[in-house]
Amino acid sequence: QITLKESGPTLVKPTQTLSVTCTFSGFSLSTSGVGVGWIRQPPGKALEWLGIIYWDDDKHYSPSLKNRLRLTKDTSKSQVVLTLTNADPVDTATYYCAHKHWNFNWFDPWGPGTLVTVSS
């Protein structure tokens, strides 16, 4: 059974760095084709795809966040970390991580999400 869970600070000040950790079980990020994707959702708004990190450490980022977003993985700890620099109130959202199927680009399952608020 695959499970994922996001964790991190719930409140971040503007200009600081927002960091969320995804801890997963039931799969290995060293398995060919596997990836962990990140998606966020501002309160009351739609899903926004942020990026993905693959088993081979390849990454893709949303063009709108490319300059501020970084994804890193620690395979031994079964963790992926999302880092978003220079946080702004518009970054306030629930952040989700999700498992990417080894052979296709769909995401299932997802973690429960964590709400991060950017405010002074």
Add this chain to the structure above:
Amino acid sequence: DIQMTQSPSSLSASVGDRVTMTCRASQSISNYLNWYQQKPGKAPKLLIHAASILQGGVPSRFSGSGSGTDFTLTISSLQAEDFASYYCQQSDSAPFTFGPGTKVDIK
């Protein structure tokens, strides 16, 4: 990047109704289209992948169709537990963009 649109943005329906919503890609994505269901306060759940393949455990009243740029999600007989938001996502090429969603609520 591929842009996704969905219509309608919201709809009101009754239990037992047949409900249809559409998703359109800004360029051809073959059948690389996924549908997710999201209930309030919960994470999205994968319903359909590859445009028409039901994920395991998803009721057969859900169906998907389409290819190229135009796709449809149909609920043949709406049930109380189906009131939720539905998002399409293209999985043809990164960034794997989502549509803006269709919210289905009770008439």
